[in-house]
Amino acid sequence: xxxxxxxxxxxxxxxxxxxxxxxxxxxxxxxxxxxxxxxxxxxxxxxxxxxxxxxxxxxxxxxxxxxxxxxxxxxxxxxxxxxxxxxxxxxxxxxxxxxxxxxxxxxxxxxxxxxxxxxxxxxxxxxxxxxxxxxxxxxxxxxxxxxxxxxxxxxxxxxxxxxxxxxxxxxxxxxxxxxxxxxxxxxxxxxxxxxxxxxxxxxxxxxxxxxxxxxxxxxxxxxxxxxxxxxxxxxxxxxxxxxxxxxxxxxxxxxxxxxxxxxxxxxxxxxxxxxxxxxxxxxxxxxxxxxxxxxxxx
Amino acid sequence: xxxxxxxxxxxxxxxxxxxxxxxxxxxxxxxxxxxxxxxxxxxxxxxxxxxxxxxxxxxxxxxxxxxxxxxxxxxxxxxxxxxxxxxxxxxxxxxxxxxxxxxxxxxxxxxxxxxxxxxxxxxxxxxxxxxxxxxxxxxxxxxxxxxxxxxxxxxxxxxxxxxxxxxxxxxxxxxxxxxxxxxxxxxxxxxxxxxxxxxxxxxxxxxxxxxxxxxxxxxxxxxxxxxxxxxxxxxxxxxxxxxxxxxxxxxxxxxxxxxxxxxxxxxxxxxxx
Numbered sequence: 001x002x003x004x005x006x007x008x009x010x011x012x013x014x015x016x017x018x019x020x021x022x023x024x025x026x027x028x029x030x031x032x033x034x035x036x037x038x039x040x041x042x043x044x045x046x047x048x049x050x051x052x053x054x055x056x057x058x059x060x061x062x063x064x065x066x067x068x069x070x071x072x073x074x075x076x077x078x079x080x081x082x083x084x085x086x087x088x089x090x091x092x093x094x095x096x097x098x099x100x101x102x103x104x105x106x107x108x109x110x111x112x113x114x115x116x117x118x119x120x121x122x123x124x125x126x127x128x129x130x131x132x133x134x135x136x137x138x139x140x141x142x143x144x145x146x147x148x149x150x151x152x153x154x155x156x157x158x159x160x161x162x163x164x165x166x167x168x169x170x171x172x173x174x175x176x177x178x179x180x181x182x183x184x185x186x187x188x189x190x191x192x193x194x195x196x197x198x199x200x201x202x203x204x205x206x207x208x209x210x211x212x213x214x215x216x217x218x219x220x221x222x223x224x225x226x227x228x229x230x231x232x233x234x235x236x237x238x239x240x241x242x243x244x245x246x247x248x249x250x251x252x253x254x255x256x257x258x259x260x261x262x263x264x265x266x267x268x269x270x271x272x273x274x275x276x277x278x279x280x281x282x283x284x285x286x287x288x289x290x291x292x293x294x295x296x297x298x
Numbered sequence: 299x300x301x302x303x304x305x306x307x308x309x310x311x312x313x314x315x316x317x318x319x320x321x322x323x324x325x326x327x328x329x330x331x332x333x334x335x336x337x338x339x340x341x342x343x344x345x346x347x348x349x350x351x352x353x354x355x356x357x358x359x360x361x362x363x364x365x366x367x368x369x370x371x372x373x374x375x376x377x378x379x380x381x382x383x384x385x386x387x388x389x390x391x392x393x394x395x396x397x398x399x400x401x402x403x404x405x406x407x408x409x410x411x412x413x414x415x416x417x418x419x420x421x422x423x424x425x426x427x428x429x430x431x432x433x434x435x436x437x438x439x440x441x442x443x444x445x446x447x448x449x450x451x452x453x454x455x456x457x458x459x460x461x462x463x464x465x466x467x468x469x470x471x472x473x474x475x476x477x478x479x480x481x482x483x484x485x486x487x488x489x490x491x492x493x494x495x496x497x498x499x500x501x502x503x504x505x506x507x508x509x510x511x512x513x514x515x516x517x518x519x520x521x522x523x524x525x526x527x528x529x530x531x532x533x534x535x536x537x538x539x540x541x542x543x544x545x546x547x548x549x550x551x552x553x554x555x556x557x558x559x560x561x562x563x564x565x566x567x568x569x570x571x
Contacts, residue, residue, distance in 0.1 A: 028405040036410065051429055064476035113334060119546040121504045124538035127522065131531050132348055207418040214420070215526075225424070229512070234428045242419040249416065 009134070053235040061239040075247060078220040081137060082209050085144035086201050087152040092145070093152030094194060098186065100153070101160020114157070117150030122208035130216045140212035140220070144205040151204065159193025160186065174280065195260040199252060206248050350532035359536040367448075370475070372544060375517040378434065378506045379499070382441025386502070387440070387495055390449035395483065397450070398457020411454070414447030419505035427512045437509040444505045445498035452494035489560050496553045503545045536557050 037055050044052040053061075065071055099106040100114075115209065122143065129143035171181045213222025223245045228236030335352050342351035350358070362368050387399030397404045397411075419440065421453035460483060468478045510519025511526075518541045 025405045028402065029409055032406045032409060047429075105326060112327050112330050116334075119542050121507075121538070121542060123504050123507060124534075126541065127526055127534055127538070128531065131526065131529065131534065132345065152449045178304040203416070207420060210418070211420055225421075229424050229428070232428065234425065237421070237424050237428070241417070245416055 010107055013246075019112045051234075053238070058242070061235040062242055064285045065243055067162060071243065074220050074224055075244070077137070078206070078209055078213065078222070078244070079247065079251075081140045081213075081220065082144070082202070082206050085141040085148070085209065086205050087207070088141070089145050089148040089152055089201055090194065090198060092149045093156050093197060094190075096153045097156025097193075098160050098190065100157040101163070101190075102186075107157070110153070114150045114153050118145075118154065120147070122147040122204065123211060126208055126212040126215060131214055135216040135218060137188075137217060137219070140209045140217060140222075143212040144208045147208045148201045148205050152201050155193045155197035155200065156190055159190040163189050170257050191263045192260070195256065199256050199260065202248065202256065206244070210244070237251065317363075347529065350535065355532050355539070356533045358530075358532040359540055360519075362533070362536055362540070370542075371516065371521050372541065375506055375510065375519065375541070376504070377545075378437040378510075378517065379441065379503050382438040382506065383495065383502050384447065385438065385496060386442050386445045386449055386498055390446055390453055390494065390498075391487075391491060393429050394450045394453025395457050395479075395487070397454040398460070399483075400445055404454070404458075407450075411447045414443075415451065417444075419444040419501055420508060423505050423508040423512060427509055427514075431553060432513050432515070433528050436514065437506040440505045440509045441502045445501050448501065449491075449494035449498045450488045450496065453487060456490035457483065460486055487492065489557070491561060492557050496549055496557065499545070499553070503541075507541070 040052075041054050041056075044054040050059070096106075096110060096114075100110050101107070125147040127142070127145040129139040130148070133139040133142060167182065168184050171185060176184070209220070210225065212220035213220040214226040217223055221240055224240045225237055228234075228240065338349075338352050342349040342354075393407065397407055422443040423437075423440045426436045426443065430436040430439050464482050465478060468482060473481070506517070507522065509521035510517040511523045512519075514520055518537060522534055522537050525531075525537060
């Protein structure tokens, strides 16, 4: 708690400082990007443009990739694989994570498997999935599910374990049912770790998907990256990688980050108090329902 | 709970707690391991000829250790990982401290740290192989490019969070800039340097294996590629599993232990519940 306060005061201090001089940092950052591009250009000129393409060549290739090289087809193939795999992994991880966080037996049974699964790299799963399933679109999905699920389970498991036990006990005292506890305490409390896990999972799963596509799928961004690597076209590799990273960043900052702040807004308000109020209201409602039921002859 | 804990040291209480928990858990955990092996075995029965059974994989591993260049391949790959990480940590400590202590350096470099973190090691491995060529430097360059942003981020944030009080006191007592760096900043950064190294290592060995896979003639990645090309799934499994275990041992067994030792002086915060 004190840590949080400290961070918030530091944050507001930083905000004030930022407010005082907005122009200077922006200018500095633009200069930094300019300097970096200039260094890249000089390095390319010095080493040889046939080995390192200059930034403008990569930029031109990027435009060409987006306009003329079946960008939409490959991109949708990869994004679809990533999304399916991520949804499946999140489903597995949420069920498993909540079970592990609330039940000692489930925790003991799965903790070794989850921690062991984290050790296996995405690369291994990508290779194995391609070898076992063959060159079909399912291989990347299987690889991602196997590689990402342990990590997400770990997140949600820890989120569930960090539940507010006091609120749980209070809910029991006020006779809030199992479903009410799940809905008002467990779900809001682990929502951040689910969305945080989705963020983490997205970052990992697009890399594993591209890897699996690279080893033997005939469509998707990974296939294009591999094709360009085989014909020794570095500008093609860079252009495809940049385009895909941009789309993924767009999904992360445009979709998942707003979702995260939306779902965690209750934390920013006086958290425990508001949850307690909601619980009390719920308990009152439950009692009312119970009492009316008792009165009304069935 | 509190009354029993107070009479003993927190460490002893935590240890006995852990022991009590493990006594019941060991059978469940053993059962979990057996079920994983069983699931693997059943999968191999369902996909005969495609998925190798656990026993076949173990035999293949034994064969690799006995007759194929297991030790030399692992040594080559570990050497590349080590060289790459050494350069990475050295650069990351310098850049991280500069970014944490100097606002202009921070504003100049923070964009690249954040962008660099999102570029996958796969891309850097391909770029390194294409630019540097098929030699020993390619994986080292790939590791450097992949891991540096991540390690810098750890050290940068820690250097930024370092308390002003000690610095002010040091200034009052006229401790010089070098003295402040050596006696205040560096000791306080050691935990984040170790944590960053651990995080970076996870990326580093995968990037090295990838670079080896894309065309180098030696190392674990090369062996995996050979087995992949021959469609020897047991071989791929044996190589990846054994190398992943070696890296897990280095990460958790060696660096994790160093980490635990480094934070021993801190008050036990886990004992709240």
